Amino acid sequence: MHIAEGFLPPVHAAAWTAAAAPFVVHGVASLTRAVRADPDAKLLLGASGAFCFVLSALKIPSVTGSCSHPTGVGLGAVLFRPPVMAALGTITLLFQALLLAHGGLTTLGANVFSMAVVGPWVGYAAYRAVRALTARMSESASLGAGVFAAAFAASLSTYTVTSLQLALAFPDAAGGVGGAFVKFASIFSITQVPLSVIEGLVTVVIVRLLTTVGRDQLLRLGVLRGSGPAQPATSGEAV
Amino acid sequence: MSTETEGRARPRAWATWALVAVAAALAALPLLIGxxxxxxxxxxGADGQAEETIQEIAPSYEPWFSPLYEAPSGEIESGLFALQAAVGAGIIGYALGVLRTRRRAGPAPEPADPGGGDGRAPAADS
Structure with a gap:
């Protein structure tokens, strides 16, 4: 989903940067607030950012015969809500733009908008929807389904937004923006379907591990629903 | 993995491994079926294919900015990618290790009550 350096016309590059900037600023503020409110959360915040770092470094082959990479933004969106991922995702994209020549500074705004803004929000929406729909299932099944949906939707929507961004910048001579979108989406989105499934599964695995070792943290974040062994659900904040 | 029967909803290790296996199989499948x-x-890479498509649609388009730093060879680039993954994996491993140790040490000085239900903790304080 990295739009390469210089591959968006200046006006588009500026517009996407302007669109992404407020989300990133808000994201950094949410990040600092989350750390201040609960210094213990640093551990999982770090893990969420690191997960994004790992997954976006992995190029995975797809049935379309091309390779692409997952985004890893679904986990943090579920654990800490989407704004935090706007900050963490931007760090990842900046690293890749500066050191790996993947993406770029002029296209950073567009890439941030797809991977660190739209992806996490769509993923979070999918998570909430699935959690509501599966509320009657066992907590572990419901959480697994919700997390899978979040990661899958975040990954796929990221690439769909990238396709749209490119289509807007480079409308097809014959088919216009729609025609170009089909072309770009057939490269990005279709390749991404199996990768999104993989990303969903891997994210579920991480959350299962976290549930095993960090149950209290997940309860405190409200990711795991309470009703644990005799814990009254009073949300008293003692610091 | 320990199989304590504490409370409910402790994920089963075999199911976790099964998920890992399915993910690995999905990644390997495209290679196996050629x-x-x-x-x-x-x-x-899909990113590169998109660049080609851009040149098809707009043959006259010239990228107007080039990367500040470009790895001089594929080796160095793959090294940096490996570094990215290694740093991330290290942090995740550290976090899991710390959490596990804390859990083993027992319910020690946990300051805050778990906010049950939909209430999310990091909201109050500023």
């Missing part, structure tokens, strides 16, 4: 073998450049 999904890329009909292509000139099998398993090329």
């Amino acid at each position: 999904a890329g073998s009909h292509l000139e450049e099998p398993f090329a």
Whole structure:
């Protein structure tokens, strides 16, 4: 989903940067607030950012015969809500733009908008929807389904937004923006379907591990629903 | 993994391993069925394909900015990618290790009550 350096016309590059900037600023503020409110959360915040770092470094082959990479933004969106991922995702994209020549500074705004803004929000929406729909299932099944949906939707929507961004910048001579979108989406989105499934599964695995070792943290974040062994659900904040 | 029967909803280890296996199989499948073998450049990056499509649609478009730093060879680039993954994996491993140790040490000085239900903790304080 990295739009390469210089591959968006200046006006588009500026517009996407302007669109992404407020989300990133808000994201950094949410990040600092989350750390201040609960210094213990640093551990999982770090893990969420690191997960994004790992997954976006992995190029995975797809049935379309091309390779692409997952985004890893679904986990943090579920654990800490989407704004935090706007900050963490931007760090990842900046690293890749500066050191790996993947993406770029002029296209950073567009890439941030797809991977660190739209992806996490769509993923979070999918998570909430699935959690509501599966509320009657066992907590572990419901959480697994919700997390899978979040990661899958975040990954796929990221690439769909990238396709749209490119289509807007480079409308097809014959088919216009729609025609170009089909072309770009057939490269990005279709390749991404199996990768999104993989990303969903891997994210579920991480959350299962976290549930095993960090149950209290997940309860405190409200990711795991309470009703644990005799814990009254009073949300008293003692610091 | 320990199989304590404490409370409910402790994920089963075998199911976790099964998920890992399915993910690995999905990643390996395209290679096994030779999904890329009909292509000139099998398993090329989608990012690069998009660049080609841009040049098809707008042949006159010239990228107006180039990366500040470009790895001088594929080796160095793959090294940096490995570094990215290694740093991330290290942090995740550290976090899991710390959490596990804390859990083993027992319910020690946990300051805050778990906010049950939909209430999320990091909201109050500023």
